[in-house]
């Protein structure tokens with residue numbers, strides 16, 4: 541695959557062919573189905589200070605965290621709306637010790653044994669990942685952010701490293717999680733060369749899930765004045781990832797939906813097959829402000845789910861009540 545050509549060409553025929561081939565490959569593996577995951581943003585407290593992130597340690601945002609009961613309530617609402625995967629995402633918040641988090645995972649699995657639990661809580665130790673897996677967590681999302689160590693250092697403070705991030709991804713895989721990696725498109729310092737490394741990593745590690753979306757500047761961060769990433773380039777990268785790793789579960793991310801009114805539909809037309817409507821309580825959504833103007837900030841869970849179903853039906857995609865596991 542000529543990655544540089546596909547990223548830079550202005551030939552609409554070449555781009556169209558790329559998109560159509562990606563859809564053909566997706567349909568052959570998963571059919572014309574889009575899997576829904578309910579996103580529950582459990583905390584915006586974070587000990588890290590990633591330069592791009594709106595809930596970084598130094599951000600002056602109002603902080604919140606959800607209790608076990610609040611999280612279970614989100615799951616109950618989601619279950620009634622047909623969700624069979626719950627994704628608990630948050631900043632790196634030490635309040636959620638292994639004991640606390642295992643208790644939450646066990647409670648969700650006990651009440652919803654037919655659902656998958658996905659965690660996205662940043663870097664933790666192998667022992668912690670092991671205990672959470674034992675408690676019932678099925679999947680873990682931890683974007684690698686960039687596969688280039690120098691670029692990684694440009695995006696993160698000195699105490700963070702690509703090496704540790706990659707160690708976590710390998711630990712998660714060893715422990716039997718379905719693992720999600722991914723990166724932002726158009727983050728400051730990203731080049732064709734760093735993107736080639738991202739795609740090489742994906743082709744080699746073959747994460748079960750890959751989340752990519754445009755970088756969007758977040759107020760109050762060192763990158764607040766930087767340019768946002770490109771929707772068009774994100775779509776081309778989605779299609780390339782589908783071709784390099786046909787079985788991947790590939791979300792049409794909210795960041796794409798935020799940048800373009802038809803962003804998620806266009807992602808599906810580029811080979812994506814997952815959507816993650818928000819199940820977080822209405823009053824905390826605006827506080828999980830990882831970037832500016834995040835989608836459906838004030839709406840209710842039922843509204844975002846219904847909106848997604850309508851959008852997917854309109855482009856001829858089925859949204860099954862299904863965990864949507866990785867197909868080997």
Ligand code: SAH
Pocket residue numbers: 592593594629630631632660661662663681682683685722723724753754755756757758795830831832
């Ligand atoms: N603390 C967790 C969850 C982070 S938020 C973790 O470390 O994995 C989930 C993802 O949002 C991040 O991995 C990052 O790729 C993305 N993100 C953060 N800030 C962003 C921004 N300004 N624009 C677009 N995406 C962003």
